[in-house]
Amino acid sequence: MRTHAILGLTIGLLALGIDAASIKHASGSHSTRQVNGEVIHKITDGLNRVVTPPGKPKLVLGQMAPKRKSRKSKSLHTSLYKQASSSYGTSTSTASAADPRITDTPGDLRAATAPKGTRNSLGMGQDPSPIALKNPNGTVSYFFPDSDFKNTALMRMSADLNEANRAPPQAIHTYGMIGTEAPDVAVWQGSQLIYTVSSTKDDKLRALTSDTDDPLGTWTSHGVITYRGQPAEGFDSHVFTHPNGKRYLLYSNHAAILIAEMSSPNTLAKKPKPIVSYVGQGGGPLSIFNCEAPATVLLPNKNGSTTVNLAFSTGDFRAADYQTRLMYQDGSLDPTVPHHWLIADEPMLRTDSSVSVYGPGSGGFFDCPSANGDANTLDAKCFAYGAFSQSSGEGNALFPTGNRRTIRVQHVDHDEHGVIEPMHVIATPVIT
Numbered sequence: 001m002r003t004h005a006i007l008g009l010t011i012g013l014l015a016l017g018i019d020a021a022s023i024k025h026a027s028g029s030h031s032t033r034q035v036n037g038e039v040i041h042k043i044t045d046g047l048n049r050v051v052t053p054p055g056k057p058k059l060v061l062g063q064m065a066p067k068r069k070s071r072k073s074k075s076l077h078t079s080l081y082k083q084a085s086s087s088y089g090t091s092t093s094t095a096s097a098a099d100p101r102i103t104d105t106p107g108d109l110r111a112a113t114a115p116k117g118t119r120n121s122l123g124m125g126q127d128p129s130p131i132a133l134k135n136p137n138g139t140v141s142y143f144f145p146d147s148d149f150k151n152t153a154l155m156r157m158s159a160d161l162n163e164a165n166r167a168p169p170q171a172i173h174t175y176g177m178i179g180t181e182a183p184d185v186a187v188w189q190g191s192q193l194i195y196t197v198s199s200t201k202d203d204k205l206r207a208l209t210s211d212t213d214d215p216l217g218t219w220t221s222h223g224v225i226t227y228r229g230q231p232a233e234g235f236d237s238h239v240f241t242h243p244n245g246k247r248y249l250l251y252s253n254h255a256a257i258l259i260a261e262m263s264s265p266n267t268l269a270k271k272p273k274p275i276v277s278y279v280g281q282g283g284g285p286l287s288i289f290n291c292e293a294p295a296t297v298l299l300p301n302k303n304g305s306t307t308v309n310l311a312f313s314t315g316d317f318r319a320a321d322y323q324t325r326l327m328y329q330d331g332s333l334d335p336t337v338p339h340h341w342l343i344a345d346e347p348m349l350r351t352d353s354s355v356s357v358y359g360p361g362s363g364g365f366f367d368c369p370s371a372n373g374d375a376n377t378l379d380a381k382c383f384a385y386g387a388f389s390q391s392s393g394e395g396n397a398l399f400p401t402g403n404r405r406t407i408r409v410q411h412v413d414h415d416e417h418g419v420i421e422p423m424h425v426i427a428t429p430v431i432t
């Protein structure tokens, strides 16, 4: 997610409630015009990106998946989600994603489970992108990349999933003051890892590769990721290897998730292309409506194929309307073609007021033990994500609440085709 910093806000931008970090050293702009009596706001963040275009017709690239058959009869609340999700294709919905009614939960979601012994939450933080690695002696270590929003790329490690995100962070690389944000760690090739990190200062993406198979060992910096010499601009990078064997970079430019094949840790082989965009109505000028935080997991289809699941987050990360969406494709298809992806009708994870979990999103997939399995057997898939315990979320720049996100983890449940099912969010009795 694109976080906001308290320092560096200018009064004019404060009044607009724009995410401060992304415009810290730039001047934003705000213009309005009237269309059929409705005020249309255009807000740019100083990097000439429109960050909140309420009223703009919603754009979708890709196509909606067929609606799933409900396992139980549909609850009364389900229609609210249909309304919200149908806004992918049309601009007529009046129930904005910020509608508080969206906190109701349909009855046919898959149950939330976690590896045996998990004590959610896993502590403070945001944008988790953990990786679990097997040690030569058969034990498992969990690594959580982290950032200080200043100049450092960090890594935390523990053999205990409950402790890994709370373990003391170790610097793996020090940059200039780029405002490190939203790091992602993934396998580059063999046991070599790639670490990519966003910048709140220049909106560029940077890559590091591990020199050894130890994520706490030394890393080589490859600088900014470029296509034909031009930096890819955006944030929330995620690198993955597709079933076709090629590696891809996914990231967000606020409004869309973009994808490009990579030819090296810091070069893109092809021009980045948007594959999904969700511009919500977002609740007006105090809201930021982003489409961000791509994360992937490959799951087996019963017909022998591999399904690529791509989770992303939509909404205002400061608010309870934030949620995790899903798109997916068969591994035989080209992931850079938007219509080769199907967008799941229902969110993968959403707010559930009955367990006081609000705005679940900005997560990452990793291998983990099953609910009753051995701690050193990584036979399941997990998703770690951030959420609030308060419906008021973080507020915004004008009306901050002081609430913070904490990181939670739960298993990923999927159907026989390897498509992740909409799930309940896991209850989180430990707040910090």
Ligand SMILES: *[C@@H]1O[C@H](CO)[C@@H](O)[C@H](O)[C@H]1NC(C)=O
Residues within 6 Å of the ligand: 135, 136, 137, 138, 139
């Ligand atoms: C297994 O290896 C890891 C990583 O080298 C080490 O931290 C851990 O203490 C070892 N555990 C045992 C039981 O040998």
Ligand SMILES: *[C@@H]1O[C@H](CO)[C@@H](O)[C@H](O)[C@H]1NC(C)=O
Residues within 6 Å of the ligand: 301, 303, 304, 305, 330, 332, 417
């Ligand atoms: C497997 O099923 C998926 C749909 O679930 C389909 O897209 C794909 O083409 C199938 N692959 C094979 C090899 O049958």
